[in-house]
Amino acid sequence: MQQLEVVEFTTTRANHLVDPGLQIWGWEVPVYLFLGGLVAGLLILHSLVVLLRKEQDMPASYGIVPMLAVPLLGLGLGALFLDLEYKLHVLQFYTAFRLGSPMSWGSWVLLLVFFTGGLSGFSALTRTSWYRGSVLPKARRLQRLADFAGRRRRGLAKLNLALGMVLGIYTGVLLSSFAARPFWNSALLGPLCLVSGASAGIALAALLSRAPEERHLLVRLDLVLLLVEAVIVVLWLLGMSNAGDAGRDAVALVLGGSYTAVFWLLFFTVGLIVPFFLEIMSLRRRWSETLVAPALVLLGGVVLRFVLVDAGQLSAVGG
Amino acid sequence: MAPRPERSFGMAVDTVACVGCSACVIACKSENQVPDGHSRRWVNQEVRGRFPELKMRVWSDCCQHCEAAPCVTNCPTGASHYDLATGTVQVSEADCTGCKACMASCPYDARFVHPTGFIDKCTLCQHRLMQGRTTACVEICPTSAITVGELDDPGSDLSRLLRSRKTRQQKTAAGTRPRFFLLE
Numbered sequence: 001m002q003q004l005e006v007v008e009f010t011t012t013r014a015n016h017l018v019d020p021g022l023q024i025w026g027w028e029v030p031v032y033l034f035l036g037g038l039v040a041g042l043l044i045l046h047s048l049v050v051l052l053r054k055e056q057d058m059p060a061s062y063g064i065v066p067m068l069a070v071p072l073l074g075l076g077l078g079a080l081f082l083d084l085e086y087k088l089h090v091l092q093f094y095t096a097f098r099l100g101s102p103m104s105w106g107s108w109v110l111l112l113v114f115f116t117g118g119l120s121g122f123s124a125l126t127r128t129s130w131y132r133g134s135v136l137p138k139a140r141r142l143q144r145l146a147d148f149a150g151r152r153r154r155g156l157a158k159l160n161l162a163l164g165m166v167l168g169i170y171t172g173v174l175l176s177s178f179a180a181r182p183f184w185n186s187a188l189l190g191p192l193c194l195v196s197g198a199s200a201g202i203a204l205a206a207l208l209s210r211a212p213e214e215r216h217l218l219v220r221l222d223l224v225l226l227l228v229e230a231v232i233v234v235l236w237l238l239g240m241s242n243a244g245d246a247g248r249d250a251v252a253l254v255l256g257g258s259y260t261a262v263f264w265l266l267f268f269t270v271g272l273i274v275p276f277f278l279e280i281m282s283l284r285r286r287w288s289e290t291l292v293a294p295a296l297v298l299l300g301g302v303v304l305r306f307v308l309v310d311a312g313q314l315s316a317v318g319g
Numbered sequence: 320m321a322p323r324p325e326r327s328f329g330m331a332v333d334t335v336a337c338v339g340c341s342a343c344v345i346a347c348k349s350e351n352q353v354p355d356g357h358s359r360r361w362v363n364q365e366v367r368g369r370f371p372e373l374k375m376r377v378w379s380d381c382c383q384h385c386e387a388a389p390c391v392t393n394c395p396t397g398a399s400h401y402d403l404a405t406g407t408v409q410v411s412e413a414d415c416t417g418c419k420a421c422m423a424s425c426p427y428d429a430r431f432v433h434p435t436g437f438i439d440k441c442t443l444c445q446h447r448l449m450q451g452r453t454t455a456c457v458e459i460c461p462t463s464a465i466t467v468g469e470l471d472d473p474g475s476d477l478s479r480l481l482r483s484r485k486t487r488q489q490k491t492a493a494g495t496r497p498r499f500f501l502l503e
Binding site: 089098100102106317318 | 424
């Protein structure tokens with residue numbers, strides 16, 4: 001019988017945040033990435049509704065969705081802030097612009113999204129009966145801002161569409177730029193996170209909508225996105241398994257390794273395939289539209305970010 | 320593209336001479352006041368082969384002070400930077416937000432979170448190099464297994480060693496062009 005070659009590696013390194021199980025980012029970063037992607041999806045959806053003049057057909061996507069973008073982004077940034085180890089230095093992000101650092105790009109894009117998304121959100125708020133009935137319209141500056149946002153609605157929609165796409169891609173590129181982690185080091189992560197974020201945004205809009213026509217349209221849109229997402233996931237895993245030893249070791253984390261069950265059962269099946277078929281059935285009138293499918297899509301989006309961030313930190317370049 | 324430094328310091332560790340005593344780890348902690356529970360250096364032990372023909376290698380390891388350091392590229396604030404006087408990779412505490420992008424981008428896992436909040440790692444005793452002295456780990460090593468010197472100076476001890484011995488670099492697949500060499 002041939003003896004196996006022994007390879008044993010021990011290290012006396014004692015950095016408790018690095019060894020024995022590499023843990024750089026905890027729950028805060030996946031939560032931030034999910035909320036960032038979700039906000040990107042909301043902004044893209046709202047912008048398309050405005051640009052395609054579908055305001056009457058899609059009241060939730062036009063009226064409610066933009067008001068959620070900035071608060072949700074604020075929550076995400078709150079999670080990111082909690083993750084910072086040197087919280088007093090948070091403003092250092094805005095004292096430099098580093099061309100090669102996706103995190104630097106992201107910091108500035110988030111600032112722009114706060115501004116343009118905030119304006120769209122405020123414009124939507126001024127259309128609500130609550131705002132009109134309050135004392136706020138009497139404030140001249142607020143009214144001038146509301147008039148400006150109302151006049152520039154389509155221009156803002158164009159900006160939000162572009163920034164939403166950049167934000168969605170950024171949530172993936174942030175991870176894919178780390179060549180040291182083969183699980184992340186794929187150009188497909190940007191499109192994957194964009195599509196997943198857009199799908200989550202549409203799912204949230206479907207949860208909020210009370211108009212059957214709007215929900216029908218959202219379900220049809222989401223079907224396409226879920227299909228594209230599934231294809232990108234398969235291509236990403238195929239690419240990784242053909243990327244040498246480091247890639248094969250990385251993909252093994254979800255193909256037999258410790259993240260297999262959560263990835264394939266909770267994300268791919270429950271968060272992607274099941275809502276896909278539920279949505280098909282609802283379109284064919286064999287299943288009445290419920291909140292189940294959009295809720296599962298949102299769950300899938302959260303699970304994907306947690307698996308991405310956690311498993312990625314365990315993957316490493318060999319040699 | 321990293322700017323060209325005035326001098327380019329590097330490090331070599333002799334895996335035949337290193338006995339893994341960890342004196343370098345302790346000297347580094349003492350010299351740089353590295354807090355409890357953390358270390359800028361560590362010792363690796365690797366056993367390979369088929370029994371009974373097993374080979375063991377031991378070496379002291381640290382930040383590789385890469386020429387194409389991903390920690391510098393990925394740092395959003397410029398806190399991780401190249402020191403142009405020594406060619407080493409340094410962290411500016413004042414600019415560091417503790418976002419840990421550098422930790423995620425380092426293939427060698429050489430960085431850690433200092434209890435103050437900034438990201439810490441080996442500086443190659445930059446303060447000593449600037450005074451014309453060598454590093455604390457080199458000074459303490461009882462078997463002279465660690466050598467620090469200028470890579471651009473063909474007459475330096477390091478350059479001579481690299482010419483005369485078989486060398487290996489770690490995780491070259493990451494494309495970081497490390498300035499850290501293992502002598503076989």
